[in-house]
Amino acid sequence: MEQALNKDYTFLNIHLDKIQENYKIIKKQTHSNCEIAAVIKANAYGFGQEYVVNALYKIGCRKFCVAVIEEALQITTQYDDITVYIMHGVHSRETALIAVAKGFVPVLNTLEQIYIWNEVARMQNLQLPALLQIDTGMGRFGLSEKQIDKVVNEPQIMSHIKVEYIMSHMSCAEQPHHPLTQNQLALLKKYLSLFPQTKVTFANSAGIFLGEKFQFDMVRPGCALYGINPTSNYENPMHSVVELYGHIAQKNVIEREQFIGYRAQYRVQKDDKVIVVECGYADGYMRSLSNKGICYANGYFMPVAGIISMDVVMIDASILPEEVFQSITHVELLGEHITIDDVAKHANTISYEILTTRFGNRCKRYYIGS
């Protein structure tokens, strides 16, 4: 049954070997003592957490970052030599106890989280590892300047915590000349003088490519692993890891001038060709691609025609020669000819949102390599 359905539907290829190659590119880009903690939150940016963890483990990755503890609990393969960092930390004593039992390492972002983690450690007479996040300008997670002063001046607050890394997060790393990028680095260095001998993690993907002075002791690549360009002004150094081929459900040759699709937003003429492709906004092909997106088949680029429906997108295929129009069964919506960054640009968003907005919910997913 599986085989009968496959050729009739939209499918997604996920190249685990390319994710591995991207990891190696990042490894080369970092200095020799720099560790790498792969970011696998949001179901590994939509690619399937379990597949990505296994692929990266095989080539030596032993550190992984998730956003919330629920994601850490999804790692079902029993690895006894990996470290899982929980970026949002633990919000209650009950959750902290689960983290302790499982060996997860939380990022402590607030004084409250420090109190919880320290208390849980003290109760069990343990020294528990943690990352301590300080805010250097993102204004999101981590301790403020006053709170940093407090933990420095009252060290008993962290009496049972072993801070493995001081962590901070960059807000404008993809804009190397943004004043905040240098300001955050300067502020981080100022605060670090208060934590001598503690290791440091600062850079996300874009930060890694800003050079060694941003890399410190551990980097946390996310987007670059998944093929998003981590540089702003250079050709993408990463390999694309995904292809989305939309299945053609119907081919129409227009019999008289008319509008097509919801709200009548695209006009076609007699003898124009329209194809109906099974990938709508419920499949992650965002509605903002209406009249903006493009697809590719057999040497031809073709525009999205009209408003995208929940389950399908219509394509103006008038450019296709008759024999190609008759023979094609799928179009490339994302892949070799249309990059994830292209799709994001057409949709007026960033590549990250395209990846995490549930491509492959109703598609067949094929995992390749690894």
Next chain:
Amino acid sequence: MEQALNKDYTFLNIHLDKIQENYKIIKKQTHSNCEIAAVIKANAYGFGQEYVVNALYKIGCRKFCVAVIEEALQITTQYDDITVYIMHGVHSRETALIAVAKGFVPVLNTLEQIYIWNEVARMQNLQLPALLQIDTGMGRFGLSEKQIDKVVNEPQIMSHIKVEYIMSHMSCAEQPHHPLTQNQLALLKKYLSLFPQTKVTFANSAGIFLGEKFQFDMVRPGCALYGINPTSNYENPMHSVVELYGHIAQKNVIEREQFIGYRAQYRVQKDDKVIVVECGYADGYMRSLSNKGICYANGYFMPVAGIISMDVVMIDASILPEEVFQSITHVELLGEHITIDDVAKHANTISYEILTTRFGNRCKRYYIGS
């Protein structure tokens, strides 16, 4: 473990009883001989297909519409008295055989689909049921005028098919005065003279509320079941069926004027309050809500502050009195005070996309009622 995690995270309430009430409202809105086929494609618009099918079955719904056969195969409860319509039809003989085996009824949208379905029926010496879609102006699925002529003039093409309903789909039903709405109805009636004694299905949710002359023998409500307003100029007659409460991961009191979030797009002043809520675009809180969305807590509406991250959204909570700021653990992102239509407007899209864009991927989901 489950209980410990729940109070620490974002959660979604799905009111199955409200979906049932919406079904009853639709029932009242339709004439007495009109059947209802509930649209449950795209995982029942994101709400969970199995839950919604069960809830609707309990109150008498026996007809359901999915987009693709994979969705029909997801209905795992064994009902021996329901009909499942596959709106995109079957694209190959192999898939058609699966549909026959399972008793699914396809919509035949193209001559090719008619040939396949007729051939599969002929091979097994059966008369197979189907819906026959004709295009009246949407330009998407269904037979063109020339193709309708062909099936009428060559009835042997459908020798082994029992057409249960002639189907067509409205493109501008939510705009009652759009010329296409009346044009589609007129064209449908013209074509129907070619299929005497055959039942008809035309109206989606918005079409149902345009009145009896659009309802024919069966209607296909989708959005209205799920609480989206099916009328354009009237107060929403449907019940809201969903609430999304975002968990607060961190509360910040700003110590000096600064920008917050990615790309430094929101400025805060000393003593402003910012809360970090665990619901980002990977959770379906679309990035286009950056600096546009709102949330609610304890009588106060508060704006989204800056660019939405993958896993969190920041909220400017400066309006909150100190004791409320200290005590709240969640904010309403969607619910009694902020409707799905509000969120869609802020995100510059339609409510359907908000619902189907994976709310609840990492949240806890609570099913209420039914």
